[in-house]
Amino acid sequence: MENTLKLERVILNLTQDELAQKIGVSRQTINSIEANRYVPSTVLALKLSEVFDKPVNDFFKLTKDD
Amino acid sequence: MEKKNFIDCERKQFTKLLKFRLPNTFMYVGITIAALSIVSMFVNAFVLEGDNHWLKLLSQKTLLIGMLIMSISKDKIEDEMTIQLRSQSYMIAFIVGVIYAMFMPYVEFGVSNMVHNGGENYKDLGDFQVLLFMLMIQLMFYHNLKRYR
Known part of the structure; x- marks a missing residue:
């Protein structure tokens, strides 16, 4: 799974900390998702979708390995 | 219908149990208890005279409680x-703990007999040793996993 979370966050001019506070997780969790080290749950993905006002598919993509 | 309610109730209780965690402030309580237990172990070993077996047992129990x-x-x-x-850290601690409990007695026995002839007899690990090891591994791995996340 790969994502464009960092790009979406920069578009909204949010820091990792601000985005983390908006969806109720730690900054390190956002950092891990952006670095593709952690795949978030559906709940978290939907929360991100709400913040970015975009469908989940727009910023999370399946890779060949998935 | 009644059976369904019963299953739902059991499921809720089970989920509640799985999600049980103490508030963050208890971390400091745990650290304090563990630290005091270690201090009392040192006091018992190097300061107090005579056989204070009860203090040793008490310190061991409180150390485990603090770490838990x-x-x-x-x-x-x-x-x-x-x-x-x-x-993940609990899973690792469980696996490592089982391996430790299985093999450590043989290692202790082997090392003891290699170092001096006719060393210690073979003996199984005590509950304190195994539990302490598992809790240490869990806390250490959790800390490290958080650091490298």
Whole structure:
């Protein structure tokens, strides 16, 4: 799974900390998702979708390995 | 209908039990208890005279309680990732603990007999040793997993 979370966050001019506070997780969790080290749950993905006002598919993509 | 309610009730109780964690402030309580236990172990070993077997046992129990409180205390920011990391650390601690309990007595026996002829007899590990080791591994791995997340 790969994502464009960092790009979406920069578009909204949010820091990792601000985005983390908006969806109720730690900054390190956002950092891990952006670095593709952690795949978030559906709940978290939907929360991100709400913040970015975009469908989940727009910023999370399946890779060949998935 | 009644059976369904019963199953739902059981499921809710089970989920509640699985999600049980102490508040973050308990982490400091756990650290204090563990630290005091270690201090009392040193006092018992180097300061007090005579056989204080009860103090040794008490210190061991309180050390385990302190570490258990540390282990089940929440983080300042508890999210799904920390929950996953905690689960991983418990899994690792369980596996390593079982391996330790199985092989450590043989290692102790072998080393003891290699160092001096006719060393210690073979003896199994005590519950304190195994539990302490498992709690240490859990706390250490959880800390490291959080650092490298």
